[in-house]
Amino acid sequence: MSALLPPLAVSIGDPAGIGPEIVAHAWAARAAQGLPPFFAIGDARAIAAVWDGPVEVLAAPGDAAAAFDHALPLIQVDDPGEIVPGDPNLAGARCALDSLEIAVGLARNGMAGAVVTGPVSKAQLYAIGFDYPGQTEFIAERCGIATANAVMMLAGPSLRTIPVTVHLPLAQVPRALSAELIVAKGRVAARALCRDYGIAAPRLAVAGLNPHAGESGTLGREDIDIVRFAVDALIADGIDAVGPLAADTMFHASARALYDVALCMYHDQALIPLKTLDFEDGVNVTLGLPIVRTSPDHGTAFGIAGKGVASPRAMIAAIRMAGECAARRAA
Amino acid sequence: MSALLPPLAVSIGDPAGIGPEIVAHAWAARAAQGLPPFFAIGDARAIAAVWDGPVEVLAAPGDAAAAFDHALPLIQVDDPGEIVPGDPNLAGARCALDSLEIAVGLARNGMAGAVVTGPVSKAQLYAIGFDYPGQTEFIAERCGIATANAVMMLAGPSLRTIPVTVHLPLAQVPRALSAELIVAKGRVAARALCRDYGIAAPRLAVAGLNPHAGESGTLGREDIDIVRFAVDALIADGIDAVGPLAADTMFHASARALYDVALCMYHDQALIPLKTLDFEDGVNVTLGLPIVRTSPDHGTAFGIAGKGVASPRAMIAAIRMAGECAARRAA
Numbered sequence: 001m002s003a004l005l006p007p008l009a010v011s012i013g014d015p016a017g018i019g020p021e022i023v024a025h026a027w028a029a030r031a032a033q034g035l036p037p038f039f040a041i042g043d044a045r046a047i048a049a050v051w052d053g054p055v056e057v058l059a060a061p062g063d064a065a066a067a068f069d070h071a072l073p074l075i076q077v078d079d080p081g082e083i084v085p086g087d088p089n090l091a092g093a094r095c096a097l098d099s100l101e102i103a104v105g106l107a108r109n110g111m112a113g114a115v116v117t118g119p120v121s122k123a124q125l126y127a128i129g130f131d132y133p134g135q136t137e138f139i140a141e142r143c144g145i146a147t148a149n150a151v152m153m154l155a156g157p158s159l160r161t162i163p164v165t166v167h168l169p170l171a172q173v174p175r176a177l178s179a180e181l182i183v184a185k186g187r188v189a190a191r192a193l194c195r196d197y198g199i200a201a202p203r204l205a206v207a208g209l210n211p212h213a214g215e216s217g218t219l220g221r222e223d224i225d226i227v228r229f230a231v232d233a234l235i236a237d238g239i240d241a242v243g244p245l246a247a248d249t250m251f252h253a254s255a256r257a258l259y260d261v262a263l264c265m266y267h268d269q270a271l272i273p274l275k276t277l278d279f280e281d282g283v284n285v286t287l288g289l290p291i292v293r294t295s296p297d298h299g300t301a302f303g304i305a306g307k308g309v310a311s312p313r314a315m316i317a318a319i320r321m322a323g324e325c326a327a328r329r330a331a
Numbered sequence: 332m333s334a335l336l337p338p339l340a341v342s343i344g345d346p347a348g349i350g351p352e353i354v355a356h357a358w359a360a361r362a363a364q365g366l367p368p369f370f371a372i373g374d375a376r377a378i379a380a381v382w383d384g385p386v387e388v389l390a391a392p393g394d395a396a397a398a399f400d401h402a403l404p405l406i407q408v409d410d411p412g413e414i415v416p417g418d419p420n421l422a423g424a425r426c427a428l429d430s431l432e433i434a435v436g437l438a439r440n441g442m443a444g445a446v447v448t449g450p451v452s453k454a455q456l457y458a459i460g461f462d463y464p465g466q467t468e469f470i471a472e473r474c475g476i477a478t479a480n481a482v483m484m485l486a487g488p489s490l491r492t493i494p495v496t497v498h499l500p501l502a503q504v505p506r507a508l509s510a511e512l513i514v515a516k517g518r519v520a521a522r523a524l525c526r527d528y529g530i531a532a533p534r535l536a537v538a539g540l541n542p543h544a545g546e547s548g549t550l551g552r553e554d555i556d557i558v559r560f561a562v563d564a565l566i567a568d569g570i571d572a573v574g575p576l577a578a579d580t581m582f583h584a585s586a587r588a589l590y591d592v593a594l595c596m597y598h599d600q601a602l603i604p605l606k607t608l609d610f611e612d613g614v615n616v617t618l619g620l621p622i623v624r625t626s627p628d629h630g631t632a633f634g635i636a637g638k639g640v641a642s643p644r645a646m647i648a649a650i651r652m653a654g655e656c657a658a659r660r661a662a
Contacts, residue, residue, distance in 0.1 A: 167542055167550060168542070169541050170501070170505060170540050170597075171505040209501050210501050211499070211500075211602075219500050220503075222502075247599045249606055251603060251607040252607055266542075267579070268542060272600065272603050276582040276603075276604045276607050276608060279584075
């Protein structure tokens with residue numbers, strides 16, 4: 001299948017972060033890790049500053065497959081000048097945004113099999129006028145998809161979770177939660193697990209908001225009024241959903257065996273179990289897009305950039321998963 | 332040390348739950364598991380209904396050590412009549428409450444080395460007039476300790492966590508949280524980890540309430556106004572505390588290596604990582620009491636009672652931990 005798939009586009013993210021080195025190390029591990037062909041989009045000098053392996057600057061993305069065997073194929077963006085690892089600047093932020101935009105465009109045009117995005121600094125992007133909450137919203141808009149239908153899923157070897165609400169203060173979560181929101185994310189998740197992950201009838205486990213899923217209402221009504229209502233609506237849609245489940249007893253191994261994805265009501269309910277179990281291998285996937293998009297679930301790590309200690313594991317996992325999902329779509 | 336320690340008192344909890352069988356199976360595993368001498372408090376017929384091993388009904392708790400080698404020593408409470416596994420009744424609830432009360436009394440008088448409590452049904456206890464939120468509050472009162480100073484800690488092989496707020500709807504958590512509460516629980520935890528766990532200078536990791544610990548206030552002010560204030564107060568007290576930490580990145584293996592206990596702001600923040608990692612071995616410990624008290628971190632499991640499938644692992648872990656803590660206090 002993957003022979004038919006164009007190489008994947010990997011944006012290096014902020015060139016002063018660990019993006020350049022983890023993309024390069026993922027390429028170096030391509031054979032051992034069985035990675036599909038990919039090319040980087042970013043700055044050659046930023047990569048050379050942190051890695052002494054071969055880089056081949058491409059004239060066109062179509063040349064990537066031929067180069068992949070012997071060098072890291074690279075689409076060069078506008079030269080950002082000298083990049084110092086660990087010391088981000090505005091030229092680097094422009095490089096990161098260019099890389100992202102080109103990657104999405106190539107995937108939209110079918111010239112890249114999927115997009116894998118390296119870590120960016122939101123603070124740096126905001127400083128150059130970027131006005132999206134994050135890369136995901138930018139990509140959704142470029143794909144003509146409403147942000148609400150671009151669903152963040154965290155996926156590791158042990159577990160997949162979706163935070164139904166994401167970056168909110170905890171006090172705002174109960175008000176922000178609605179049955180509509182849960183149902184919308186559940187539908188996108190069910191479709192995507194079927195299309196991109198080959199799971200014919202995905203099983204959704206829906207976490208309760210309150211301790212013990214509200215203990216029949218004595219610990220809060222939301223699990224009855226909102227979560228159970230949403231689960232019933234998903235079931236009425238023909239989706240295999242169960243819940244609300246007590247969140248504390250749904251993430252151990254034998255509980256995880258009963259579902260394909262956990263819908264969680266807030267950020268830490270989804271991220272605590274994922275990062276507890278799969279800290280180094282966590283992949284952030286955007287479901288519901290016309291293109292496949294994954295990302296390593298970590299930040300720029302400016303503090304260790306260029307020191308040779310950043311682990312490429314999550315980048316490798318993100319590239320592998322993007323290739324698998326794209327191959328399933330192409331099949 | 333444990334030669335000087337009186338046997339531990341283990342209340343069997345609701346006799347129609349899995350308590351009788353897991354206590355009996357813990358006794359049967361005493362040698363393989365290296366458990367300290369203990370005696371059960373409950374009903375002989377309820378144990379005989381689910382286990383065909385030897386039971387020795389004691390005339391006095393002082394006889395327990397001599398019996399422990401060849402039979403499960405038992406203090407018989409008032410006969411509750413016939414108990415059917417999986418079918419709780421009020422006589423069984425009285426048996427559970429009697430067992431608990433006797434266990435605490437014996438530990439208070441120095442005739443038991445510690446108390447290990449089997450699982451009870453709160454609904455059944457409420458039906459006989461029990462008016463405490465749970466066993467912990469009952470024990471605290473019997474020990475003359477304010478409930479606020481009896482601190483629930485969950486402890487497994489991988490992790491120890493303390494929920495600063497416990498059984499509250501999530502929407503009430505931000506209002507219920509205060510620096511005073513965090514500091515009070517942190518002080519009890521630091522003392523208890525030193526006295527009962529032999530950790531000379533316990534390291535406390537304090538979780539933030541909001542995602543990413545509030546991201547400098549952009550995702551909620553509580554982590555600055557409440558959590559950081561509490562951490563500073565604990566440090567001023569001479570306690571090794573750090574926080575607020577992003578809750579999602581504090582429970583993987585290399586993060587856990589940096590602290591002895593995690594203070595969490597709400598139930599699921601503490602219970603999700605604990606049960607994700609140590610589901611079958613979780614021990615519920617009450618810190619701050621004049622006696623040592625532990626409990627397996629699971630319920631009565633009426634649905635599987637008497638079927639021979641209940642795992643005694645958490646009960647074994649609770650007995651072992653109670654013995655270790657009591658031995659440290661006695662040393």
